[in-house]
Amino acid sequence: MVEIPNSLRSLFSAPIKEQDGTYIVEVPSSEIDFEALSADETYRVAILESPVSTESSVQQESQRAPSRETASHSSSGPPVEEGEVRDVTIETVGDQGDGIAKVERGxxxxVAGAQPGDEPTVEIEQVQENVAFASIVDSNPRAF
Incomplete structure (x- = not known):
């Protein structure tokens, strides 16, 4: 499993496009909307090999609107669905102060308001290809 450093600000999938002799990676608007990134700033970028090998498949995937069907538990999509409630373990805190948990397939x-070591029950509120956002519905489900 790949270790995710505390300095990771954003994780998403995007095709690399050639334009006038340079290469462009399109940043999803949600990364700006959720303040993971800011426009007109410079960032260090890591490129990881995608299991999707054809450019057309990547383009089709990035152009699809999120839906309950694309957020199914199949091995090709995210392992969580919007509205799903589940227990997670917070492993670290991101730069924005939110807790970060990893579930199936990394x-x-x-999770807003969570700290490392917390084991809250959360409700998945928004699902994207590589990350989901959740809120705590029970902060300590294992306490008696």
Missing amino acids: YVVI
């Missing part, structure tokens, strides 16, 4: 779930 999929990242961002």
